[in-house]
Amino acid sequence: MSELNDEISTVPAVAVDEIDLSESYTPISPLEIARIAWEGVMRNKIRSLLTMLGVIIGVAAVIIMVAISAGTEATIADQIEGLGSNLVFIQGGIARRGAGGGGDTPTLIYDDVALLGGITGVAGTAVEQTSAQTVKSEQATLTEVSLVGTTPDFPSVRDVDLAQGRFFHQQELDRKSKLAVLGHSAAVALFGESDPIGQSITVGTTRLTIIGVAAERGVVGNTDFDSLIYTPITLLFDRFVPAQFARVVGNRVRIIYVELDETADMEHVITQMQLRLAGAKDVAVEELPFSIQSQNDIIETQGATTEAFRNLLAWVAGVSLLVGGIGIMNIMLVSVTERTREIGIRQSVGATPNDIRLQFLTEAVLLSLVGGLLGVLTGVGGAILFGETSEMRTVIVPESILLAFGSAAAVGIFFGFFPANIAAQLDPIDALRHE
Amino acid sequence: MGSIIEIRELRKTYGMGDIQVHALAGVDVTIQSGEFVAVMGPSGSGKSTLMNIIGCLDRPTSGQYYLAGIDVSQLDKPQLARIRNQQLGFIFQSFNLLARTSALDNVLLPLIYQRPSPLSMAERRDKGMAALEAVGLAERAHHEPNEMSGGQRQRVAIARALVNDPVLIMADEPTGNLDTRTGKEIMGLLHDLHGRGRTIVMVTHEPHIARQTERTITLVDGEIRADGQVVLSEEGWG
Known part of the structure; x- marks a missing residue:
């Protein structure tokens, strides 16, 4: 019954004294963590996509809404420009x-x-x-x-x-x-x-x-x-x-x-x-009793109105991004439960609590970054499509892309912490026995 | 060769306040390098607790446990993880392979968590392939567990347990989920490993499996009831 290959025939050299236990706290390389997290994301593509959905919608919403309000602003600005340049209006007041x-x-x-x-x-x-x-x-x-x-x-x-x-x-x-x-x-x-x-x-x-x-x-x-x-x-x-x-x-x-x-x-x-x-x-x-208004006065008045409009849209979009983040947290929490066995296996072969935490945190960040990227594509595409198919004008604001993408990343880190900590604190014995 | 495991007055107590369960009530065990030891006992006897402590997955309430010269009874979680990573290999009843992950990637798992400096990807692959070759599964390296038979999965698990050159292999009912013929194959592999100098501690509830080893420790009520070549029948547990 001797099937074993000769390569592992000898007893390992036990060099116990050389083990420096302080190395136990050294994290494994970020590249390694990123690779593990990427594999984790890719191993279940449907779940990953569903997790990202909230962020995709949130980011796209920010970009589209800002594009719509910027488009409205541009339309109004054009109309005001149309009044003539350097113009002062004097009207009989009430x-x-x-x-x-x-x-x-x-x-x-x-x-x-x-x-x-x-x-x-x-x-x-x-x-x-x-x-x-x-x-x-x-x-x-x-x-x-x-x-x-x-x-x-x-x-x-x-x-x-x-x-x-x-x-x-x-x-x-x-x-x-x-x-x-x-x-x-x-x-x-x-x-x-x-x-x-x-x-x-x-x-x-x-x-x-x-x-x-x-x-x-x-x-x-x-x-x-x-x-x-x-x-x-x-x-x-x-x-x-x-x-x-x-x-x-x-x-x-x-x-x-x-x-x-x-x-x-x-x-x-x-x-x-x-x-x-x-x-x-x-x-x-x-x-x-006359109103003397310059074009600037009118622009400012309109500007204040559109700014309020834009702020409202930004809040709505921000809330949807927040909801997207909570979605990530939800699915990550479910994922931690679902993957308890995996966590146990990793722990049994030497993953420290910190390794597990970093893995899940990185997965959450990865999901929100990829989700953010897809959201940017959806948002830009959606804004262009919306501008062409409807009466409203849309102007894509580059800052809104940065803002939305940055918020998505931040949301991922923030809402990734909680599930990652839960994963890190799992007991290896319980995790291995988990069905 | 000297002792690999030295356990003195090991106790593990669960529960708080008045109701306390003594899973281990003072256990002394010494296991020499190169031994193949079976651990038996009824459920609730404390054998799982003992295995978890020997496997550095759990810590004792009191007592000493020296693994290859290191007192691991007082180490914290990250330190225990490192000991598991460098000194131990696990074989489980339910294989415990990562799903949707190739046999090779499963075998490589312990090498990922090596620190401070892990091997290069190429070196890891070489080691992983060597371990798979050793268990006769080199040609299945890129198959996923769900494409394999139970026996093949357990071989992958054995390859994973070998890849980091551990001083001790822990086998928890390694044939429990396998048919008799496949179980024999896996036991053959373990005997082979033992024959080549590996130290193996195996939990089993099957006397005929235990009898294949040179030493069987029987636990009852958190204490060692028998230790030696004798395998007690279930009646003897009481």
Whole structure:
């Protein structure tokens, strides 16, 4: 029955005295641990995948949600950019209630524009008053059209390009010339395919000659630029806005746009404007009932809103990442129970508690890293897909990838500790007997 | 050759407070290098406890246990793990191989936990293959346990017990899960190891297996009832 190979025929040389027991605490090499952990993960691929699922979803959720909120922010930023650069908006504020009644409340009037034009740093001004009118051409009738009375600088101040023809000049403004410039969709609605230049429209009883058509612009903020019809504001005051008190208080305007030089100090210019307006209205600066907003103010307001939105999304995503981590812990705990026998075997051949702890901890970290990586791929892919298939825009933020991936790793380490400690503290005898 | 195991007044007590179970009630054993010893006894006799302590899986409540000259009775968990790693080889009734892991990787397991500096991968593979060859399973090195018969699995376990050149091989009912013919093969391997100078301590409850060894220790109620060539029948346990 002698089957044994000769290689192990001799009694081992017992060099007991050479065993340095202090070496018992030396951990085995990290590479070895990583290899053991990797084998552990690969030995049960389905379980590993299920364990990672929570992290995959968590990481993907962070990336997609941040991409959606960044996309929304970018859309809003684009819209604000569309308002025109270096622009200051002056609008008549809400009339204050007081003993003096409405008549005492200063209003924004056309003559105020002249006050502002002279301030150093102001590149141009435009003014706007709107009236809803029924407009007729030979072919069509449009109701409730916004007839915008404005000044010649309007196209440059508000970044409106002309597709055809021209805008009106200062001279024409002064003469209250009966001219109109059509927004793109207004032109199509009134004249269809035919060339509107030189044709006329009737507003009320007044015939206006078309001298230009604005290029397509779309909706910016709340305004559909393409449906507007522009006309000299002087004509608007004369014909289309009832102004019983105009001779006393002046012609009311809805908004004054002030475009600044690139180099102008916005704060300084705004202060100058406030001083002049307050002087003209004979009130203190702080009592001016006008809202003076720069584009930056609007961006900040919108920014605060989107930041709150983004924070909310980040919290939701963070919670899902946390849940993913708890998922890892759960399955690792089950795994420790399921693999009690394996732990016992490893202990019987010389694995120390620390070896076992490191193995399970490394497995948890490995699962969350691989899960994190898969989550990044899913998240980036999902964000791109979402952006292309839905109305919403998505912008992938690199920081969100780092953040999500880092959190996944941290979650893995944190939630890996508990199961790893349980595994390390198993008694080898019990572990070996475990069925 | 000198003694490999020296056990003096070994006691193991379980339980707290008033109810105490004396699994081992003062055991003295000396086992010489190269002996093949069977340990028998009814369940609850303390033989498992004795095996666990000899196998450095457990610590005694009191008494001394010298394994190859080292007093291991007072070592802590990591130190015991290191002793198991370097001095002991285990063969279990239920084989205790890692599932979904090749025979070779199972055999290599003890070498992974060697410290301070383990062998290189190539050196390990050579040692593992040599151990598998020794038990006649070299050509099955890359098969997993579930592709093997019980006898083959136990051979893999024996190869694993040999791979680190232990001073002592612990066999816990090594033929308990095998049919008679395969059991004989495995016993043949153990006899062969013994014939070549290995020290083996084997737990068994089968008298005919115990009779194959030169010395049988019978434990009853935590004490040694018989020690020598005589194998007590079950009636003798009482």
